[in-house]
Amino acid sequence: MGYTRNQHMLSQWFLRNFRSDDTAQSPKEKQRVWAHVVVPTAEGKNDIKDIPLPISSVAVCKDCFRLTDGDTGEVFDIEHELSDYEQDMALLVRDLVQNHNFARLANCDTDDFPVEKLASFAIFQMLLNLNNPQSRFPGKNELFQSFINLVKNNLQHIISETISLSDVMPELAALSIYQKLIRIARSSSGDDEKAKAMFVLFSLLALQGKITMIDTMAWLRGEVFSGIHRVDIFHTGHHFYSTEPRPVFTVSPNVFCKMTEERVLYLPLAHNLALKFYQYPEHGFFTPLEINVFSPDPQKLLTKDMSRIKVYKCSYDYIDQVMSTIDMYNVGFSNIIYSSWQLSDVENYLRLQNEHHDTYYLPEHPVCW
Structure with missing residues (x-):
């Protein structure tokens, strides 16, 4: 694979799970996503910009991880390694989003541990998005540099150890x-370019x-995601192509x-599916004891293995509340969120809620199906 000038810090396959409704049936290279950018006004209020973006243009960092071969002078990058990882992750997420194989989340085998794998994906995306020009996370450059310094401050030793792999561990090399x-x-x-690329690859290895030589991201995964014992799955009651x-x-x-106020994490996987992880206050990953699926229309679920889940x-409205929690967090954390909808779609949906109260607000509490 040759040098790729535009590196995507947020995987295109993942963003396509949130494609705009007006491009849902378009070829994937023509799909867009609605970007909602929150800009504070002089009066202290939030002005929301509604911007349709081609997915191919989202989270692009030009010349990121650009390196020059020491022997040939050829320009190269780490796109191939990132692509291999993304393709592997896409298989798991597709199995959950399109096949509704939720019982798989109870697996904790060496070769199939989806909860740990999803945690790794989330942490790795957090790392990559410190290079995302569209992310306004405060202090992102300083945070990324603090990670890179773990390599840069000991670079000559790390370079020497890496080059010696061919002699010391030829099968690995x-x-x-x-x-x-x-x-x-x-x-x-x-040194900066070398340290940046090496840290990302070391992190990829650690998470797998x-x-x-550097396992900081695996440690961070443990700090953030440890103790998961229950998974709730929220399905909007609509098919993926709806x-x-x-x-x-x-x-x-x-x-x-x-x-921050309770030991839970949310991980949206598509416009119609999101996960909620409940955590014990202890380290390590466990077999989830509960896997619950919530849907306004359970008949739309494609789940075949019901042995380890409750529907x-x-x-x-119950789904709306989860959606709002995720939206509020995202707006507070970054000034941009990506959605299938433009703001006028939200207004139309709220109008329908008011016109068809029973359809949207009942049952008052979830009932076992």
């Missing part, structure tokens, strides 16, 4: 991601449980929402 690390170590690029008036989940550059019929 033969793998493509370690080959890329060796190429980076031998690069003629500056592979041999690495464009009807309905609740829609949004996503921000950080992708996950960690609440509840809920109101659209």
Whole structure:
């Protein structure tokens, strides 16, 4: 794979799960997403800009991870390694979003541990989005630099150890991601560029449980996601390809929402599906003891394995409340959120709620289905 000038800090396959309703049936290269940018006014209020963006233009960082080969002078990057990881993650998310294989979330096998894998995805996206020009997370540059300094402050030793892999661990060094690390170590690029690319690849290895020199992201995953014992799944009651008036989940550059007042996290996976993780106050990952699915229309679920899940019929308003919690967090954390809807769609949906009260507000509480 040749050098890729535009690096996507938020995976395009993931953003397509939130594609705008007006491009839902378009080829994937022509799909858009609505970006809602919150701008404070001089009066202290929030002015929301409604911007339709081609997904291919979202979260693009030009010349990120750009390196020069020390032997040939050829320009290269780490796009291939990022793509391999994204393709692997996309398979899991697609299984949840399109097949509704929710029982899989109870697995905690060495070769299939979806909860840990989703936690790794969330942490890795958080890391990448520190380079997202559209993210206004305060202090993102300083935070990213603090991570990079873990490599930069010991760079010569790390370079020496990396280059020696071919002699010390030849089987490991033969793998493509370690080959890329060796190429980076031998690069003629500056220390900052080397440290940045190496830290991202070390983090990728750490989150996949592979041999690495820096495991900070695996440690951070434990700090943020440890103790998950229950998973709630919120389904809007509409199919993935639906464009009807309905609740829609949004996503921000950080992708996950960690609440501060209770030990829960939200992870929206698509416009019609979001997860909520409940945590024990202790370290480690466990087999989720409860997997609950909430949907206003459970008949739309495609779940085949019902052995480890409980399904509840809920109101659209119940889903709206979850959606609002995610929206409020995202607006507070970053000034931009991505959605299937433009603001006029939200207004139309609220009007329908008022006109058809029973349809949208009943049952008052979720009932076992």
